Amino acid sequence: MKLLFVADPLVSFKTYKDSTFAMMREAAKRGHRILACEPQQLVWLRGGRVTARGAVEIALTGDATDWFTVTATADVALADVDAVLMRKDPPFDPEFFYTTHLLSQAQREGARVLNNPSALREHPEKLAILEFPQFISPTLVTRSAAEIRAFHAEHRDIILKPLDGMGGMGIFRVKDDGLNLGAIIETLNKDGAQTVMVQRFIPAIAEGDKRILIIGGKPVPHCLARIPQGGEVRGNLAAGGKGVARPLTARDREIAEYLGPILAARGLLLVGLDVIGENVTEINVTSPTCFQEITDQTGFDVAQMYIDALEESLA
Structure with missing residues (x-):
């Protein structure tokens, strides 16, 4: 099979822990061909198909540092490969969102895309x-400072986080004393302009x-x-x-x-x-x-x- 990985730059991979690299290694071991591109290489032009401009086909070297060599470079229509694996790391920003729409167009042209781009759009990670409320702790989603203060008054020990954070960025804990709650709310909700998730702290x-x-x-x-x-x-x-x-x-x-x-x-x-x-x-x-x-x-x-x-x- 021919597999196209839409991912971050290959040179940025930390191969000792990177899951996309682990996928590539296992696929190559089975004889599948590995291609890669970055989201900005995806192009659609009327009358044509969604194409990865300058996609690279790679061979894995087994070396920890120089872990791949480029064996070919070509413009590749996504519908012409066996599967497109969307492996771009968060954040789920506007450009990620637009990329999923290009991938949906590629699906309409016959491409197999995993994870499904419409499902990516419908499942923002937070x-x-x-x-599934039966599996979650007390949780509030709001822009309102008053709602957050009321939630804190009820639960006394809370976690606040932005909806677009990743890797633990922007997460705050406020304990019973409410220390800095006002400043944290202002930082995260930007005077009501941004939505915040608040959850009861889980010991x-x-x-x-x-x-x-x-x-x-x-x-x-x-x-x-x-x-x-x-x-x-x-x-x-x-x-x-x-x-x-x-x-x-x-x-x-x-x-x-x-x-x-x-x-x-x-x-x-x-x-x-x-x-x-x-x-x-x-x-x-x-x-x-x-x-x-x-x-x-x-x-x-x-x-x-x-x-x-x-x-x-x-x-």
């Missing part, structure tokens, strides 16, 4: 949890913010618990959290087995649930990670499970 964050991967509707049997370090409230690896692989708990499996088939039916081949304690805090669909950390610590080959599911979906 707001997607609202569909189980001390045990880790668990990333549970769902592939083809089925959970990977191990999660990666990202444990806050050094007094941090954030477990994100990008914020210095320590990643520890663990078997899924009964609650983890209950959540994943309920959500998995629903999300897979919407064209989401790969999903990353963030779970703290017994509560889902995010549903990640843009470019879920943690493949290599789980594989390295448990021996369970996540990339192998992913490429198996990809091949099955294309059969």
Whole structure:
């Protein structure tokens, strides 16, 4: 098969932990051809098809630093490859949104795109949890400072975060004393111009913010618990959290087995649930990670499970 990865620049990959690289490596091992482009290379012209201008075909070298060589460069219509894998990292900004529309046009022309671009648009990673209130902690979504203050008065210990953040950016905790709540609200909601998510603080964050991967509707049997370090409230690896692989708990499996088939039916081949304690805090669909950390610590080959599911979906 010929697989086109729409991703960040290849030279920026940290191959020792990059999940897209793990996918490429497993696909290449099976003899699939690997092509890559960045979102800005996608072009549509009336009378033509959505095309990746100057897409590169690569061979993997096995070297940790110079990990690929370019074997060919060409303009490639997305409908002419077997699958287009959308692996651009967040944030889900306007350009990401526009890219999903180009990918939807490519679908209309016959391309197979995973994750499904319309599903990417319909599942913003923080707001997607609202569909499943039975699995989430007390949560508020609002622009209103008064609503946030009322939520704090009720729950006393809260987390506030922007809807477009990633890697733990912009997350604040406000305890019972309400210290700096006003300043934090002003920072995040920009005088009512931006929507904020507020959640009751979950003490189980001390045990880790668990990333549970769902592939083809089925959970990977191990999660990666990202444990806050050094007094941090954030477990994100990008914020210095320590990643520890663990078997899924009964609650983890209950959540994943309920959500998995629903999300897979919407064209989401790969999903990353963030779970703290017994509560889902995010549903990640843009470019879920943690493949290599789980594989390295448990021996369970996540990339192998992913490429198996990809091949099955294309059969």
